[in-house]
Amino acid sequence: MHTYAKISWDMRRKNITVKDIARKLNLHHTTVSRALRNHPDVNSKTRARVLKTAKGLGYFPNVFAANLRNNRSSTIGVIVPVLHHDFFSSIVAEITNMAAAVGLSVLICQSNENINQELQNVNALISNRVAGMVASISQFSRNSDHFNRVMRLGIPLVFFDRVSDRTDASKVIIDYQLGAFDLVSHLISIGCTRIAHVGGPQQVVPAQLRFEGYKAALLKHGLPFREEYVIFGDFEAEYGLACARRLLSLPQKPDAIFAVNDQVALGVMIHLISEGIRIPEDIAIAGFDNDKVAQFTSPTLTSVDANSRQISRKVIDLLLRQINSIAATPVTEQVKPNLIVRQSTTRKDMQQIFS
Amino acid sequence: MHTYAKISWDMRRKNITVKDIARKLNLHHTTVSRALRNHPDVNSKTRARVLKTAKGLGYFPNVFAANLRNNRSSTIGVIVPVLHHDFFSSIVAEITNMAAAVGLSVLICQSNENINQELQNVNALISNRVAGMVASISQFSRNSDHFNRVMRLGIPLVFFDRVSDRTDASKVIIDYQLGAFDLVSHLISIGCTRIAHVGGPQQVVPAQLRFEGYKAALLKHGLPFREEYVIFGDFEAEYGLACARRLLSLPQKPDAIFAVNDQVALGVMIHLISEGIRIPEDIAIAGFDNDKVAQFTSPTLTSVDANSRQISRKVIDLLLRQINSIAATPVTEQVKPNLIVRQSTTRKDMQQIFS
């Protein structure tokens, strides 16, 4: 029903304990324990002696004993689909730092987009008695039953980005629609009127939201929505290349292309450049996700940053509030992404400075 | 001397224990414990009943109690300078997967290139009684005294890439020199004879090793080493741009440029393209690190992959051997990087297929 570690470490050396310190100082080990934890009821001179000998003996508190005794833990668990991905690695990095700042350790798990592994991760974290969990679910985990027991055990849980549809957990989501809206509004503001959208898979929510934001911006600014300017597909560069070709074959070419992400935008750019089309003079290009590549393309690529710092901040805040029982009711917070304007969408009247 | 968690989780619910299961089945809790761990001395019928009730009650073993009792743990700790970095995030990702496969959990720590934080990480991991540690030290940690206590406690320790100079710990290092040698040999094999090197900071070992490999390859193939073809600086794209300018101003321009990493190579490429120089027809370009961008540049960029999978594999193997006391003496293993040939160094006679 649950996995036991097949491998473990038999400690070679007897560890120093509070009793060792106590013996050395002719004190009772409880006094030592109190001294170590800055309990007020302890003579400052005694405390000093305890701290000194503890250091001298190379004492390290045994968290297992403390956690067992206190029935608590100072570890949180984080589950992500993959770690080797710009977005997730920066979120995990930030969460780890923020957790460390308040004395929490972080157990990291990857589902590898596999719902079964996600279940295993959940079980492992429960067995590790984590103080709380943070999760971004795998692409195919519409069903989130494996988190039921987390809730049932009362373990604080916060989803982010790829959230489950359950209503009993807190969530931090990214307002992709707003991001797309801002981006397309920006394209309009620099004078584009025929804005095409190279969208992602139609059934994927973040892709849908970007499309919604695109439509909303057109509507808001009185531009017509044109079927022929919208293509749905995937998240890869090759696909962007193919779409660019298709868009260029239209009788009335677009004057801007908004790609569902930076990889696709890159594909689009490569095709346009190979066709001798100037960016942004002939066609402006914008991506999404603010991938590291966006700063290194030529021209540099306008994109939308998901604001991972703010996401991490909100995730940790929500989690800590739950851990400290400040908040019991689940809340959903939205993070507003940031538009990052770069050369690929420079205003017509500013273009000379980049030439 | 060490930090105590300021924040923790008071478990709301009484957890199900072996005693709860025992009570329900009129058994002794030790029998239940045995059944749960597939101890041979237990009636298979009894075991079945135990397993069933355990599942029914939603039992999860308390690892704190087990670990305290057994004086062992099934968690390993990983310390990296930063997580938000292609190389480290892929290593951590792979280590996490490999660890999970053998039932080990992973505690992740970042030093943020700060030696003080590195010390804190070490202490936190010791307090968490990790079964072993994996570390890539911060750029400025030439001194590795903070790992002394890890060794003294007999905690298995494996360094990788950024290794400490201590002789009592196992290490997995990357043969950067060989990687550079292979790369430059490749450049020579496609007909380049005037190969420039845009190097990294002169005091950084991996940069030195690449330079050594560069020189060795020239020597091996009877090409002259020319001072004016070598520049030392940093790891950023801007620097590559500046160096490219400088190299182009030489009376005899190079016909190939080997950059210390892909970011720098990117800077070089951007400058060359802006000058109308064709890659690789006029000048071939090669980077190092096999950054994700290398696949998306135009032309795609030849690079050297550090082989993170193999590094992770070796790190985990070494660690597990130590954890299982198979190996006591520290060993140092070298990983051979892989040359990834792409369009930026295509042979003269093959170039047409990419046009």
Added chain:
DNA sequence: ATGAAAGCGCTAACAA
């Protein structure tokens, strides 16, 4: 095959 006893290291409650 099962039960009883003991203890891992720590800390809260109570006593002195």
Added chain:
DNA sequence: TTGTTAGCGCTTTCAT
């Protein structure tokens, strides 16, 4: 201010 007692949940003896 310090010491005593007890127990967190588990597993390893040893006894039945």
